[in-house]
Amino acid sequence: MAGEPVTETTTTTRRERWLDWFDGSLITLCLGSIAVIVAGGLIQVSFGAFSMSIVQAWQAVFNPEVIFNVRAWEAFLLGADVPEMNTQSLIVWNIRLPRVFVGILVGMNLAVSGAIFQAVTRNELASPFILGVSSGAGLMILLTLVVFGGLAAFLPLIASVGGALAFLIVYAIAWKNGTSPVRLVLAGVIVGTVFGSLQTALFFFADDIGVVQSAIAWTTGSLTGTDWDQVRMALPWTAVAMLLALISSRQMNVLLLGENTAKSLGMSVEKVRFALSGVAVLAAAASIAVAGIVGFVGLIVPHMVRNIVGSNYKKLVIGCIFAGPALMVAADVGARLGMAVIAGSDTQIPVGIVTGLIGGPYFLYLMRRQDKMGEI
Amino acid sequence: MAGEPVTETTTTTRRERWLDWFDGSLITLCLGSIAVIVAGGLIQVSFGAFSMSIVQAWQAVFNPEVIFNVRAWEAFLLGADVPEMNTQSLIVWNIRLPRVFVGILVGMNLAVSGAIFQAVTRNELASPFILGVSSGAGLMILLTLVVFGGLAAFLPLIASVGGALAFLIVYAIAWKNGTSPVRLVLAGVIVGTVFGSLQTALFFFADDIGVVQSAIAWTTGSLTGTDWDQVRMALPWTAVAMLLALISSRQMNVLLLGENTAKSLGMSVEKVRFALSGVAVLAAAASIAVAGIVGFVGLIVPHMVRNIVGSNYKKLVIGCIFAGPALMVAADVGARLGMAVIAGSDTQIPVGIVTGLIGGPYFLYLMRRQDKMGEI
Amino acid sequence: MRDEQTLETDSGLETVLERESTLTNGQHDPDAESNCSASEFAGQDLVIGYPSSDEPVINRESIHVMPGEVTALVGPNGSGKSTLLKGLADQLALEDGTIMLDGKDIHSLKTKELARELGLLSQENVSPNSISVEELVGHGRYPHRGFFDSLTDEDRRAIDRAISLAGVDHLREREVGSLSGGQKQLVWIAMVLAQETNVLLLDEPTTFLDLHHQLEVMEIVETLRDQSDITVVVVLHDIDQAARYADHMVALKDGSIYANGSPEEVVTEGLLADVFEIDADVQPTERGPQITPIRPRHDDDDDQDSTETGTDTESSPDNATKTDR
Amino acid sequence: MRDEQTLETDSGLETVLERESTLTNGQHDPDAESNCSASEFAGQDLVIGYPSSDEPVINRESIHVMPGEVTALVGPNGSGKSTLLKGLADQLALEDGTIMLDGKDIHSLKTKELARELGLLSQENVSPNSISVEELVGHGRYPHRGFFDSLTDEDRRAIDRAISLAGVDHLREREVGSLSGGQKQLVWIAMVLAQETNVLLLDEPTTFLDLHHQLEVMEIVETLRDQSDITVVVVLHDIDQAARYADHMVALKDGSIYANGSPEEVVTEGLLADVFEIDADVQPTERGPQITPIRPRHDDDDDQDSTETGTDTESSPDNATKTDR
Amino acid sequence: TDDSGQSASDTTGYEVTIEPAGTVRFDDVPQTWVAEGGAWVDMGVALGVENGLLSTGSYPAPQFFYDELGVSFNRDASVEFWRDGGYDKEIFYETDANVHFLDPNAIKYWDDNWDDDDINEISQAVGPICGNNCRRRRDFRNELDYPLYSLYEAFEKVAQVFQKEDRYEALADVHDEVLDKVQSRLPPVDERPRIGLINGGSRPLENLFYPMDLLADGYELKTYRDLGAVSAFEDTDGGGSEADYEYMLEVDPDVLMIHWGIGNGSTVDKAPENGRRFDHELFNETWLEVMQDHPLGRQLAAVQDENILPGAWGEQGPIVNLFQTELTARQLYPEEFGEFDPERYPNVPEEEQLFDRQRVADIINGDI
Numbered sequence A, B: 001m002a003g004e005p006v007t008e009t010t011t012t013t014r015r016e017r018w019l020d021w022f023d024g025s026l027i028t029l030c031l032g033s034i035a036v037i038v039a040g041g042l043i044q045v046s047f048g049a050f051s052m053s054i055v056q057a058w059q060a061v062f063n064p065e066v067i068f069n070v071r072a073w074e075a076f077l078l079g080a081d082v083p084e085m086n087t088q089s090l091i092v093w094n095i096r097l098p099r100v101f102v103g104i105l106v107g108m109n110l111a112v113s114g115a116i117f118q119a120v121t122r123n124e125l126a127s128p129f130i131l132g133v134s135s136g137a138g139l140m141i142l143l144t145l146v147v148f149g150g151l152a153a154f155l156p157l158i159a160s161v162g163g164a165l166a167f168l169i170v171y172a173i174a175w176k177n178g179t180s181p182v183r184l185v186l187a188g189v190i191v192g193t194v195f196g197s198l199q200t201a202l203f204f205f206a207d208d209i210g211v212v213q214s215a216i217a218w219t220t221g222s223l224t225g226t227d228w229d230q231v232r233m234a235l236p237w238t239a240v241a242m243l244l245a246l247i248s249s250r251q252m253n254v255l256l257l258g259e260n261t262a263k264s265l266g267m268s269v270e271k272v273r274f275a276l277s278g279v280a281v282l283a284a285a286a287s288i289a290v291a292g293i294v295g296f297v298g299l300i301v302p303h304m305v306r307n308i309v310g311s312n313y314k315k316l317v318i319g320c321i322f323a324g325p326a327l328m329v330a331a332d333v334g335a336r337l338g339m340a341v342i343a344g345s346d347t348q349i350p351v352g353i354v355t356g357l358i359g360g361p362y363f364l365y366l367m368r369r370q371d372k373m374g375e376i
Numbered sequence C, D: 001m002r003d004e005q006t007l008e009t010d011s012g013l014e015t016v017l018e019r020e021s022t023l024t025n026g027q028h029d030p031d032a033e034s035n036c037s038a039s040e041f042a043g044q045d046l047v048i049g050y051p052s053s054d055e056p057v058i059n060r061e062s063i064h065v066m067p068g069e070v071t072a073l074v075g076p077n078g079s080g081k082s083t084l085l086k087g088l089a090d091q092l093a094l095e096d097g098t099i100m101l102d103g104k105d106i107h108s109l110k111t112k113e114l115a116r117e118l119g120l121l122s123q124e125n126v127s128p129n130s131i132s133v134e135e136l137v138g139h140g141r142y143p144h145r146g147f148f149d150s151l152t153d154e155d156r157r158a159i160d161r162a163i164s165l166a167g168v169d170h171l172r173e174r175e176v177g178s179l180s181g182g183q184k185q186l187v188w189i190a191m192v193l194a195q196e197t198n199v200l201l202l203d204e205p206t207t208f209l210d211l212h213h214q215l216e217v218m219e220i221v222e223t224l225r226d227q228s229d230i231t232v233v234v235v236l237h238d239i240d241q242a243a244r245y246a247d248h249m250v251a252l253k254d255g256s257i258y259a260n261g262s263p264e265e266v267v268t269e270g271l272l273a274d275v276f277e278i279d280a281d282v283q284p285t286e287r288g289p290q291i292t293p294i295r296p297r298h299d300d301d302d303d304q305d306s307t308e309t310g311t312d313t314e315s316s317p318d319n320a321t322k323t324d325r
Numbered sequence E: 001t002d003d004s005g006q007s008a009s010d011t012t013g014y015e016v017t018i019e020p021a022g023t024v025r026f027d028d029v030p031q032t033w034v035a036e037g038g039a040w041v042d043m044g045v046a047l048g049v050e051n052g053l054l055s056t057g058s059y060p061a062p063q064f065f066y067d068e069l070g071v072s073f074n075r076d077a078s079v080e081f082w083r084d085g086g087y088d089k090e091i092f093y094e095t096d097a098n099v100h101f102l103d104p105n106a107i108k109y110w111d112d113n114w115d116d117d118d119i120n121e122i123s124q125a126v127g128p129i130c131g132n133n134c135r136r137r138r139d140f141r142n143e144l145d146y147p148l149y150s151l152y153e154a155f156e157k158v159a160q161v162f163q164k165e166d167r168y169e170a171l172a173d174v175h176d177e178v179l180d181k182v183q184s185r186l187p188p189v190d191e192r193p194r195i196g197l198i199n200g201g202s203r204p205l206e207n208l209f210y211p212m213d214l215l216a217d218g219y220e221l222k223t224y225r226d227l228g229a230v231s232a233f234e235d236t237d238g239g240g241s242e243a244d245y246e247y248m249l250e251v252d253p254d255v256l257m258i259h260w261g262i263g264n265g266s267t268v269d270k271a272p273e274n275g276r277r278f279d280h281e282l283f284n285e286t287w288l289e290v291m292q293d294h295p296l297g298r299q300l301a302a303v304q305d306e307n308i309l310p311g312a313w314g315e316q317g318p319i320v321n322l323f324q325t326e327l328t329a330r331q332l333y334p335e336e337f338g339e340f341d342p343e344r345y346p347n348v349p350e351e352e353q354l355f356d357r358q359r360v361a362d363i364i365n366g367d368i
């Protein structure tokens, strides 16, 4: 094919300059997020029921006897016995820090999961929350607690399976010679409400308040009481999911052009869509398994990141990997200290409620600002 | 204007024949519904903890000393003292029958409310359930129970106010130079989830299981324990709402043609829409006040009726007034006897769960059958 | 060259504003005898915009529609045709200006009163699928009925008349959802006809239709004008069609009325170049001017060879290639 | 008369299937010398339908596209134009039949291989608003890249070439969301061009565009054929336009190929009557046949005066009225 | 502290076996302690270690029982381990109690974040977690593969932990004496009233009752079992199921008892600080009058006879149990044990008292 000669050099430099600028905003986002995470983490380790000055707490964090102790890390990451250390270090490293780490993993998983779901359904409203994964997980948790009490040890696994099943059901219902965004969302909403109604039904069969409390904690999402167990449980899956998400960001970019275009560009759309959904469900399940159903993070973080770095998924996924943890750690600080600041009591709110209370209004604001929002 | 002469007579007879057929299907629907209500009612009065043969129970229902006793009706409808009667009659008329009557009123209100909302938003998925009324009511109920314990006597009123407020919020958020169906549904979903998250937050502040149980019962919807108090509470509002709905059915027919067309036909669209919403919220609130949040009736009954009598609101509203109670009474029989039949236990399921379990799958079936469903 | 054209347009506008002069202006008027009953309809200094944007779309324009005639509104995408029509029908609030219908300000009319005088067919229409054609057309009687009224005999007669006029007699009992796009459009026209107004505003009644249905719709418009003395304003994308069926044409560009007059006056090579940014060949035929588009004009054309515009398009190199074929 | 016409069509089809005979069939062929590099593309006995309906839309039709030429697909709404195009591009599974591209069955190709040979522009396109024009065009390189590959220099060159060909150089860094409908359409065309395929299928690339943008798109199509030897199949609603820009036309009715040949052969008064159900006047001009629609035909026309069809439309009473004007 | 050394197996320490924690080793006698249920708190008070109490847990018994004996009970020791829907580990570290009378299974059951590792960590680093959830069986029946202690079995364990088995022995003797005395005076079974026990959370106004079977497991219903009460709601297994007036009418018990009712006039109240006396007026407003107003409620025999009585407090240790055995005996068999006077309770005419207040006070104060 004979193309006209174009001014190659000027175009390339122009393009590169522009990419640089873009990457600049991404780098700013990442650095900002890291700052928030570190600050949030340091605040978190400074508060707790055990009396310790802030200085003591921070000293415990940077205690070289822990940081450079292979046996300590073996205990943390592989589940070996925790070596001797002073009470302050024990409390900071065993109770306060794991909560921050779990928050980071959960934030990462939810944000990336939401971003993937948004690409798969080409729907700005998609999130694990809206496509039924969370209601499926919630239902399975209640079912386990109420009906198969003996299986409580496998709760995280069961929750993830429930989430995956619910997504498959939503997908199957929405499928009619291919899926459509609106159908997926509708199916998700309906499956969500039916499962919700089943959940409430199960509440009635729960004959004591322990089950109810336990179920509520799970279905609200909370980082309270998480420790290294949870980190160990989520870490490998998170790593796999993040890697897959990064690798397939170009596929998501093409998916955003719509099924027809993607097909005519030679993509096996349904396969790619399903594989990506699998990755998103994996990420969502990993986070549900350790923190229950934390709402809105998966919905709003991708939007926030998109506002900053644009809708290129190469940048969006990286942005989510940093911004998700930042939001989560910040919200968890709010969950721990919010009531103290507002009402002077030292009650903690579940972090899922904080994200809901931040995320819902932010989302409504987005909806009011953007004309197109409603039009998917 | 000079019109060509048309064959008036043949057209008229043709039109009349066709109206007859249509009215025929409506009449069939109404008679069928009445049969279901009577059958369901007779089943309901036959079961209960108090030992009574079915014959005794039915004799009590048709006990002329009660039916033709003005003082009895005064007691039932105006709250005067109940006159002397035998224990069987007392149980049937004071415990078993009011539940059926409340079911009838609730079914009527929900079905008509859903039908109106569907016209107002021109959205097949609209229902009090989807546009936030129920979540608003639920939140207010919890708030009252947990925070303002003293106001529990005004619960029905407070629930209704909460529902109305939530609808107004949804309306306000969706409003952007007029509303659009998609925006209304989205705003409804988001407001619903935010309120849900607040509800769960409140659960955490509830310190005893009584409050939690009570709140769950309210937010699930149940006819258990309803008596003449509830009938007295709902009856006047129901009457007003049904009358208004019947009168304004033509307005709804024109609204279905879209805002533009309705405007160009000389309708003050926003005024009519708002007034109709008011009627729908009134009906929904009346039902929430007496039975809590019973899901799906408001969504599916209008669809069922529409399948039979078509989308003409003149017929649709009448159909809903009969079919709603039929579904509700039937579901309540399921709620009372379902567990007995399935598991042999005499636990009662809240009727809201039964309607959800019937309604959700039916709706998904509708969605799978109809291509257009997802496209609103 | 440009200045000349603008002057031309301005003067065209003036002729419209003074109706008498226009009528004697060589414009053919097939139904002069029945003109007395047709409605006068005019908008003065209209400013129309959307609440979501600050700038009005239509900024201080005036339009005067010839009673008993078909006026066609043409212009490129987004030039404000639909906006103007919505403003005229009081569907969009005017930011400024007045609209007079038979000498009355339409804002002094109640919504139902207005709907008895003026009918509007929007660009997009929706209806429940299961409604019958007859029921849908019946809704056209809405402005004639009170809150509690049921259909009167007069309503029935108007519905029958509208149905037969639109030629959808055989569809009367069909469900609207089962009709083809073209048939649906005809039913909507019947509904507007049942409104029995003296003024009809139609927004692109032929889009989405294939040639057959397009022609059918335009025939109804002609019948209305000829038999019922109705004043019609119609937005059309197809300039050929507009030139053929309209008695009068108004060309919009960027929200301004750029030209105004009989099809022969409005459809010129110069106007096509300025408003639609195309070079085209315009031939007068017995059915009005016939347009043959030649090539699109670009922004650079305006800057570099604005003097050429409309004069030597025939000799542009691109065009030469094409005539070679 | 009807029988004659059907015969005519059938024979037209046969000539197409035997390519040699068609080429000597008086059909002009502007690029005969470069034809060797253009792709051959043909569908045989195609049965194409949607899973949701039992009846196939296209039932056992064959089509052979002239290499290096522009073929226009015309037909009324719902006649199956888009369906045929989707079938040819393997976007809809064939229920039966084979599609050969340069002698190979396209089902033997992997999806990416096919996408390197054959590009399709759908009737409707969507993209994120914040993507830049350059990024969007870059996605056209998808079939040329492996799972882990990044953009090569060749990819960059192809992107630049496509952008300049589509004339959207000045929009390169704009966000797609900020473009007008017409500009967007051009960018999508650039994306398909970046795919660097030998066969291009375009579905109504000019709908929703005003005259200016319509002409711009058709110019690109011509350039592609003339400069790059690309085989183009384009669906057009506007028969005038199709007749003017296409080398070859295929008319569809109810899913069947009704006629097939050069614009002069296909665009006849008889065909317009049968396929589009309109009476029209067709005049041969230097830019191909020019169509003047006269009136829509109705079902009754077929029954009552089918013998008249295409012969004495000029003398029908309705039409007489119009020429009177 | 005297060391009877009964279960000491080592020179420096001793072991106590408390299911489900198993055998727990103590190097020293615990100085500080916490408990989950009011019964366990009552046991500690009875052993005279009240000053080491750091948390009263839930449902501590009404103050008037302790006032009757003149023993002190610090109701402000109220560290709450259950907070924000979970057990916060740091609170265990911060409270730093020597022993926790919390059932480890209950902790794991209520808060899914706890597993055996966490229990062990706190048991090692802070103090053993070794309670037994023996108030009732219905809480987590799935987990119940270990014995549910009776009140005095549990009391004995606590006594061993604090190495005060002599006081346990003395109180057990008093208890046995009372039981022997009372049981010998019970009327024949067919003359005993049918008792309908409903849980304090019932809402007669809303036609909602939680009937309980008097004879279900656990220390919370000990007095009824000890006194051979006849259960009207036999089919209801210790609570949890709902019923309405129809059911009440169908069963129509002779006497309606409101579980926990003695703690307050009304429903369950977590910390009846002001409960110096039973508020009879409030009790009647909440229960009797409401039922009298209901067209079906007033058909109930118990309502017609005004036989609605405030039942015993569910969290009863050895001290509270002695008082409540006497209370229940007077409520069920007034002809034999004297009329229960709701206006004056806890005052019981000296001659009708079933045990010697002073003797019990002496034991608690170490005067065995």
Ligand SMILES: Nc1ncnc2c1ncn2[C@@H]1O[C@H](COP(=O)(O)OP(=O)(O)OP(=O)(O)O)[C@@H](O)[C@H]1O
Binding pocket: C050, C052, C053, C057, C075, C076, C077, C078, C079, C080, C081, C082, C083, C084
């Ligand atoms: N609802 C709206 N809100 C805000 N701006 C609008 C709205 N509708 C149209 N516009 C803007 O007003 C201008 C005129 O639009 P209008 O619909 O009147 O054009 P038109 O001439 O009818 O075009 P078309 O040929 O596409 O129908 C455009 O710039 C458009 O973007």
Ligand SMILES: Nc1ncnc2c1ncn2[C@@H]1O[C@H](COP(=O)(O)OP(=O)(O)OP(=O)(O)O)[C@@H](O)[C@H]1O
Binding pocket: D050, D052, D053, D057, D075, D076, D077, D078, D079, D080, D081, D082, D083, D084
């Ligand atoms: N997704 C679909 N599912 C089922 N049937 C379809 C689908 N798309 C189109 N059809 C049907 O197939 C037939 C041909 O449609 P097609 O879109 O090919 O027509 P077309 O010639 O492209 O029309 P247009 O000019 O409106 O684009 C029509 O009857 C249509 O109803």
Ligand SMILES: [Mg+2]
Binding pocket: C081, C082, C083, C123, C203
């Ligand atoms: Mg328009």
Ligand SMILES: [Mg+2]
Binding pocket: D081, D082, D083, D123, D203, D204
């Ligand atoms: Mg098409």
